[in-house]
Amino acid sequence: MTQTLTNAKIIDPENDRVFSGGIVIEDGLIAEIFEGSRDGTDLNGIYLAPGIVDIGVKVGEPGERHKESFKSASSAALAGGVTTMIIRSDTNPAIDTPETLAFVQTRARENSKVHTHVTSTITLERKGEEMAEIGFMRDGGAIAFSDGDAVIIDSKTAIRAYSYIAMMGGVLIGHIQEPHLSKGAVATSGAFATKLGLAAVSPLAEKIGLQREMALVEMTGVRYHVDQITTSAALPVLERAKASGLDVSAATSIHHLTLNEFDIDNFRTFFKLKPPLRSENDRQAIIAALKSGLIDSISSMHTPQDEESKRLPFDDAAAGAVAVELLLSAALRLFHSGEFTLPELFRALALNPAKRMGLPTGRMEVGAPADLVAFDAETPWVVDREKLHSKAKNTPFDGAKMQGQVRATWIAGEKQYEI
Amino acid sequence: MRAPLRHLLGIETLRPEEIDAILSKAAIYADGHKADRKPFSELTQVNMFFENSTRTQSSFELAGMRLGLDVLNIAMATSSIKKGETLIDTALTLNAMKPDVLIVRHSGGGAVSLLADKVDCAVVNAGDGRHEHPTQALLDALTIQRRKGRISGLTIAICGDIAHSRVARSNIFLLQKMGNRVRLVGPNNLVPKGLAELGCEIHTDMRTGLEDADVVMMLRLQKERMQGAFVPSEREYFHYWGLDEEKLAFAKPDAIVMHPGPMNRGVEIDGAIADDLSRSTIQEQVEMGVAVRMAVIETLLEARR
Numbered sequence: 001m002t003q004t005l006t007n008a009k010i011i012d013p014e015n016d017r018v019f020s021g022g023i024v025i026e027d028g029l030i031a032e033i034f035e036g037s038r039d040g041t042d043l044n045g046i047y048l049a050p051g052i053v054d055i056g057v058k059v060g061e062p063g064e065r066h067k068e069s070f071k072s073a074s075s076a077a078l079a080g081g082v083t084t085m086i087i088r089s090d091t092n093p094a095i096d097t098p099e100t101l102a103f104v105q106t107r108a109r110e111n112s113k114v115h116t117h118v119t120s121t122i123t124l125e126r127k128g129e130e131m132a133e134i135g136f137m138r139d140g141g142a143i144a145f146s147d148g149d150a151v152i153i154d155s156k157t158a159i160r161a162y163s164y165i166a167m168m169g170g171v172l173i174g175h176i177q178e179p180h181l182s183k184g185a186v187a188t189s190g191a192f193a194t195k196l197g198l199a200a201v202s203p204l205a206e207k208i209g210l211q212r213e214m215a216l217v218e219m220t221g222v223r224y225h226v227d228q229i230t231t232s233a234a235l236p237v238l239e240r241a242k243a244s245g246l247d248v249s250a251a252t253s254i255h256h257l258t259l260n261e262f263d264i265d266n267f268r269t270f271f272k273l274k275p276p277l278r279s280e281n282d283r284q285a286i287i288a289a290l291k292s293g294l295i296d297s298i299s300s301m302h303t304p305q306d307e308e309s310k311r312l313p314f315d316d317a318a319a320g321a322v323a324v325e326l327l328l329s330a331a332l333r334l335f336h337s338g339e340f341t342l343p344e345l346f347r348a349l350a351l352n353p354a355k356r357m358g359l360p361t362g363r364m365e366v367g368a369p370a371d372l373v374a375f376d377a378e379t380p381w382v383v384d385r386e387k388l389h390s391k392a393k394n395t396p397f398d399g400a401k402m403q404g405q406v407r408a409t410w411i412a413g414e415k416q417y418e419i
Numbered sequence: 420m421r422a423p424l425r426h427l428l429g430i431e432t433l434r435p436e437e438i439d440a441i442l443s444k445a446a447i448y449a450d451g452h453k454a455d456r457k458p459f460s461e462l463t464q465v466n467m468f469f470e471n472s473t474r475t476q477s478s479f480e481l482a483g484m485r486l487g488l489d490v491l492n493i494a495m496a497t498s499s500i501k502k503g504e505t506l507i508d509t510a511l512t513l514n515a516m517k518p519d520v521l522i523v524r525h526s527g528g529g530a531v532s533l534l535a536d537k538v539d540c541a542v543v544n545a546g547d548g549r550h551e552h553p554t555q556a557l558l559d560a561l562t563i564q565r566r567k568g569r570i571s572g573l574t575i576a577i578c579g580d581i582a583h584s585r586v587a588r589s590n591i592f593l594l595q596k597m598g599n600r601v602r603l604v605g606p607n608n609l610v611p612k613g614l615a616e617l618g619c620e621i622h623t624d625m626r627t628g629l630e631d632a633d634v635v636m637m638l639r640l641q642k643e644r645m646q647g648a649f650v651p652s653e654r655e656y657f658h659y660w661g662l663d664e665e666k667l668a669f670a671k672p673d674a675i676v677m678h679p680g681p682m683n684r685g686v687e688i689d690g691a692i693a694d695d696l697s698r699s700t701i702q703e704q705v706e707m708g709v710a711v712r713m714a715v716i717e718t719l720l721e722a723r724r
Contacts, residue, residue, distance in 0.1 A: 123647070130647020133655045160608045160649055167607045167623050 002026045003413070004040025008048035008374065012364040013346040023048070025370040028412035033366060043374055046407055049346050051083025051114075051371035053353040053362045055144075055173065055251060056227055057302040057324055059085075060391075061107050062100070063092030067392045068304035070111035073324065076389035077114045078417035080325040081373030081406040082300075084115040084354070084361055089126070090148030096121040098136040105141060113416055115371065117143035117357065119173060122161050128152040131161050138168045143357055144225070146173035149274055151209065153179060155216070162220040171223045171357065174213050176234065177275065181205035186315055187276045188231075192261050198314065203231035203282065206275065210234045214241040217248060225356055226250035228301060230275050232285030239294055249356050250294075252286050253301040254323055254330050259283075259396060269310045269317035271396045273301075276319075287339055290348055297353040298345075300327045304392030322390045326397050332377055332404040342377070370413035377404040423722035426542040427715050428532045429551035430592040438560070438593060442570070445561050445714035448485075449707055456487030459720060462519040464488040467509075468545065469495045469525040474680060474705065475545055475554075479522045482712035488519070506530060510537040519723075520716055523547075541719035543712075549585050555679055556589035558711040560597070562700050563634055565707075566675050571598040576628050576670070578604040579638035579660060579687050580649075582611050586679045587638060591617060604628030605660055608649040609640075625660055629669040636677045637662050637688050645686070653686050663689040667698075675700050 006022035010033065022040060024032035054077070060067040077085055087108070089095040095104055101120050108116040120142035124130045127150070134145060145165050152158040165172050185201030187193035193200035210226070214237060217224045229238060229250045241248050255273055260280045264271040271277060278286075289295045303320025310317050323330070331349060334340040354362025361371045385398040409417040424437060448454065464483035468476050476492065483490040493513075504512075506525075513521065520541045523531045528548030535542035546552040564570045575594050581587045581603050594601050595618055602620045603610050615621050622628030629635060640656065650656045657663075662676065676692055676699045684690040693699050 131651040132647075133651040135651070135655050135659055157648075163607050164650070 002031070004038055005043055005048060006038045006040040007045060008043035009045060010364060011047055011049035011342050011346050013050065013343045013351040014363050014365065016343045018342055023370070025413040028370055028414075030364070030366055030368050030370050033364065046374050046376045047342065048372060048374050049342070050350040050362050050364050050368070051373050051409065051411070052081050052327060052349045053084040053086070053357065053359065054082045054300050054302070054324055054327065055086040055225070055297065055353050055357065056088055056299045057085040058088045058090065058304060058320070060304060061091065061104060064304070067306050068322075068390055070108050070116065072389060072391045073302070074111070074113040074116070076322070076325040078409045079389050079406060081328045081375060081409055082114060082324050083371035083373065083409060083411055084117070084359060085112070085324070086117050086119060086143060086353075086357060088148055089119045089121045089146055090150075094121050094126050095119070096124050096126070096132045098133055098140045101137050101140050101142055114411055115361065117359075119144045119146050121145065122147045122165065122172065123152060123157070126150040128154060128157060131157075131164060134161075134164055134170065135168050138170050142170070144171040144173050146227070147175070149175045149177070151175055151177055151179045158216055159220060162216050162222040166220050166222040171225055173225045173227050175227050176206050176209035176213055176229065178205040178208040178212070181208070182275070185276065186272060187264065188261050188278050190261065190279055196264070196267065201276065203233045203278065206231045207233040207237055210237045214246060214248065217241070217246050218244075221247075223247045224249070228253045228256065228275070228299060229295060230256040230278050230282065230286060232282045235285060235289050235294065242294070249296040249352070251297040251299040251353070252290060252295050253299055254327050255301070255321060255396065256283065256286060257290070257298065258330050258333055263396065264314070267314040268396070269312065269314055270321060270394050270398065272314060272317050272319050273321060274319035287334065291340065291344065296348065296356065298327070298331060298348045299353070300324045304390055305394045306392055310394050320394070322388065322392050322395050325388050325390060326383065326395060326402070328373070328375060328406055329402040329404055330397060332402070335377060336403055370410055372410040373406055374408040375404060375406045379403070379405050381405060424718060425722065426535045427553050427719065428535060428542065428544045430553045430556050430589045430596070431551065433596070435596050438557070438596065441557055441711070441714050441718055442561055442564060444717065445557070445707070445711040446564070448710035448713050449561060449565070454486050454713060454717070459487040462488050462720065463517075464490045464520045464522065464716065465513060465518040466490065466492045466522045467495055467513070467524070469523070469530075470546070472524055472545070474708075475524065478705070478708040479543075479545060479712050481709050482716060483520075485709070486713055486716055488716070491518075506534060507537055510534045514538040514540070520719060541723060543715060543719070546585055549583055549588070551589045552585040553589050554708070554712055554715055555586045556593040557715065558704055558707040559590055559636065559677060559679070560593055561707045561711055562677065562704050563675070565703075566700060567633060573633040574600045574602065574631060575634040575636060576602045576604050576632040577636045577638065578625065578628065578662065580609045580640045580644060581605055581614065581638065582609045583641070583644070584638050590636065591619060602628050602632070606650050606656075609644075625666045626669050629666060632670040632674055634675055634677060635662065635667065635670050637682070638679065639682060640687050642683070657686055661685070661687055661689065662692055664692065667692060674698070677701070677704060679704065
């Protein structure tokens with residue numbers, strides 16, 4: 001089956017260009033990319049870009065389906081232009097055996113409307129003690145290995161596990177944190193956290209965490225992806241690691257790119273994230289590092305939490321925010337501020353994460369899967385969390401003004417979402 | 420000409436001629452020839468096993484007896500060491516009893532040579548830590564020689580827990596000295612990278628590691644090392660590194676399968692392969708053990724006449 005999308009502004013992240021034209025889709029793949037206008041579905045001049053690849057989406061299956069199911073998460077993803085979700089292993093129980101992996105893959109296959117790849121754990125129950133069956137899970141199709149936000153504290157255990165993943169040819173998604181420093185912290189240390197009286201963690205905890213992880217990468221040779229880097233202090237460590245040739249990539253979260261610590265004023269628990277929101281200086285440094293390519297990609301770090309777990313004193317409230325649906329709209333703030341071009345944004349949202357995960361998607365090129373998002377960058381709107389497709393509604397962007405919205409999403413050439 | 424062998428502490432310091440000489444002597448005993456017991460009567464062999472052992476200790480005991488020696492086993496587990504005596508003091512005490520040959524196993528690498536420095540008699544290393552187990556390598560060599568007709572020019576894959584294995588180290592030294600191609604096969608956590616510097620090929624995949632091998636030597640993997648520490652689980656270990664028909668098919672059709680014992684069936688080796696006498700040499704290795712140990716003890720005692 002052939003279809004033509006025409007009269008769009010095509011975003012090609014790889015070749016860093018935006019042009020008026022269209023594409024021909026055949027058998028779910030991009031068969032042709034053309035400039036100018038042809039007969040076909042008229043996109044009326046809105047943007048057409050490769051669909052977003054989001055590394056680190058938490059779906060509540062198994063264990064917390066009341067917070068998010070594959071059905072609700074993928075509906076949110078479609079509405080956000082996310083065509084591939086790399087889901088996290090920190091479920092309950094964790095995805096730490098080939099049997100659980102197979103179960104989750106089946107649930108995803110039957111219920112998810114977007115491409116869904118599953119991460120499995122490094123250690124059993126993410127406890128950092130006994131290695132999980134990494135070989136079996138690799139063979140079972142786990143796309144990466146991660147203990148989520150649990151750091152493997154015992155360096156000997158970490159070395160053996162990282163070496164084993166390296167031998168199996170897997171990618172490790174790591175969380176950079178010195179867990180003793182960050183224990184109990186709910187904010188970033190500084191004048192603002194002091195004023196609120198919140199238990200705070202120094203940005204140094206992220207730097208020490210990254211230094212330690214890079215030493216382990218150097219020793220074991222494992223391919224390493226940082227789930228989110230959020231502080232200016234850690235950036236030189238990442239820079240040195242990359243310069244020395246380590247196979248390392250890093251993401252940052254959409255929240256740390258667009259919000260800062262002042263947003264938690266009045267103890268608003270929807271702004272409680274892990275790691276906590278940082279200073280404005282940190283945010284600016286992260287934007288610059290993303291722009292320069294030191295940071296490779298943007299993740300939503302989508303973390304659904306129910307009302308009960310957020311309607312608590314700040315110290316006790318659960319951390320995390322849903323974001324897969326708002327990822328693109330929030331990222332467009334960086335476009336409107338003039339800090340990023342659209343091809344630059346889609347390198348970070350689609351091309352780089354796809355490449356890192358070894359997926360053929362995320363690019364505007366002939367032969368690539370026709371996983372696409374059409375959006376306009378202009379329409380102003382206000383976020384109403386009750387209208388989100390996610391079951392959980394915990395977004396810090398509730399009531400926020402956005403400019404630009406997803407209009408349609410295609411998965412392998414099939415239009416799955418349209419407004 | 421080098422001085423005759425005073426002790427057998429390891430394979431690393433042996434010359435190929437010395438290995439050949441021991442193997443030739445052992446081959447005679449292996450063929451069923453009885454030893455001339457007269458020269459050794461009234462000599463004393465003391466077995467000091469600081470680590471528990473059944474098969475090696477019995478094998479040395481039997482070897483000594485067949486040579487006509489008086490054999491004394493000292494149960495080190497209940498000895499003065501437990502009362503706080505140092506290894507050297509124990510050695511000096513024993514030395515005062517004037518044994519002729521001392522067979523020592525110890526959990527510490529280098530402990531046997533430390534002891535050898537302090538006594539007047541010949542010392543045989545029956546295994547020191549993860550360092551060496553020379554008589555095991557010699558008995559493996561004798562087994563290979565009898566099955567393959569030679570102990571050079573072969574491709575030999577040593578598989579499994581190399582990191583913790585003294586058997587592996589002694590075998591690597593011996594097989595390389597004799598001109599064989601040695602491959603080490605196992606998960607990277609159990610195959611130290613440094614061994615590549617000894618001239619071994621390192622493989623993490625059994626299929627490439629076993630390809631066209633003449634000899635497949637399996638090593639035992641202790642259970643506690645499998646439960647998530649070095650490898651995730653027994654079943655994952657067996658799947659990737661356990662020797663089964665499918666993996667063995669990559670070796671030469673006439674490849675032999677060796678194991679120093681005791682083996683974990685279904686972990687590092689499929690029981691059916693271990694029991695296939697046309698391929699498995701596991702029982703023969705035990706038999707060769709006595710012959711080799713007779714040859715070693717005889718060589719050391721003759722050198723001291």
